[in-house]
Amino acid sequence: MAQQPRAWQRMLSGRRLDLLDPTPVDIEIEDIAHGLAFVARWNGQTHGDFAYSVAEHSLLVETIFARLDPRSPAKWRLAALLHDAPEYVIGDMISPVKAAVGPGYGALDDRLTSAIHIRFGLPAAIPVAIKRQIKKADRISAWMEAIQIAGFTEEESSKLFGKPDPVLLEGLDIVLRAPVATRNEFTTRHNELLAQMS
Numbered sequence: 001m002a003q004q005p006r007a008w009q010r011m012l013s014g015r016r017l018d019l020l021d022p023t024p025v026d027i028e029i030e031d032i033a034h035g036l037a038f039v040a041r042w043n044g045q046t047h048g049d050f051a052y053s054v055a056e057h058s059l060l061v062e063t064i065f066a067r068l069d070p071r072s073p074a075k076w077r078l079a080a081l082l083h084d085a086p087e088y089v090i091g092d093m094i095s096p097v098k099a100a101v102g103p104g105y106g107a108l109d110d111r112l113t114s115a116i117h118i119r120f121g122l123p124a125a126i127p128v129a130i131k132r133q134i135k136k137a138d139r140i141s142a143w144m145e146a147i148q149i150a151g152f153t154e155e156e157s158s159k160l161f162g163k164p165d166p167v168l169l170e171g172l173d174i175v176l177r178a179p180v181a182t183r184n185e186f187t188t189r190h191n192e193l194l195a196q197m198s
Contacts, residue, residue, distance in 0.1 A: 009089060019089055022112050024119035029190050032116070035088025037183035043094070046149040048176040054087050055186040056175055057141055062189065064137040067168055072133075074196035079117070079126050080134045081189060086112035120190075121197060140164040148174040 007020040011031040018026070033055060040051035058081050065080035066072060084092070086109050098105050114124040126134070143161040146152035152160075 017089060019108070019112070022115040024115045027116055027119040029120070029187060032082075032085050032088045033183045033186040033190070036085070036186065037179040039087050039092050041092060041145065042150045043092075045151075046145075046176075047151065048149060050176045050178060052145060052149055052174065052176060053179060053182050054084050054092050055179075055182045056177070057145070058082070058084055059182070059186060059189060060141045060144070060172070060174070061134070061137045063172065064140050064168065065134055068133055068137060074193045075122055076126075076130050076133075078120065078190070078193040078197065079122055079130060080137060081186075081193065082116055082120070082122075083134050083138060085116045120194065140168065144169065144172065145174055149176070 008016045008018045010016055011026075011028065012034060013028040013031050015026040015028060015031065017031075036055035036058060037053050039054045040046070041054055041057050042052065044051050046052045061083060062077055062081040066077055069076075090105075090108060090112065093101070093105075117124050117126070139161045143157050143164055146157040146161065147154055154163075157163075
């Protein structure tokens, strides 16, 4: 009988995460924060001395999500922070490529997302209205990133992502910094939101 190919990855925490059948017990925030801090958005095609990481993007999305709905509870802000968390082990791809890869990618992403949510006290599946609001924050972040660091014109970015309300973006800028700084802020923000939930 043929042996199943190995589908687990050893994490820095020492956990062995099965990427095809993940369990909440094998998920640690330190592994997520570390991985996301080293995964570049835009395939690394951004201006600056540091890559713009998925961890940095996630922090921005959580901030924008909170601005869209200042009364949102900590659990949905945590869901916004973790919206791209599976990318700590499966990497980041632009949406058209994800679609071209096919439904297998989406299923893998969904399994990892469910395990991550359960691990941190969120429902396995986020309510549709909340998902929609997180996606809106995600698109606003992409609009900012495209213009500020990825070389897009404002017109091009607005056509792709929609032009956000400028009031919503007051005081917000794209941050480029060393992965360790982003990793630490991501972990701190995660812990703050968890504390607010309890």
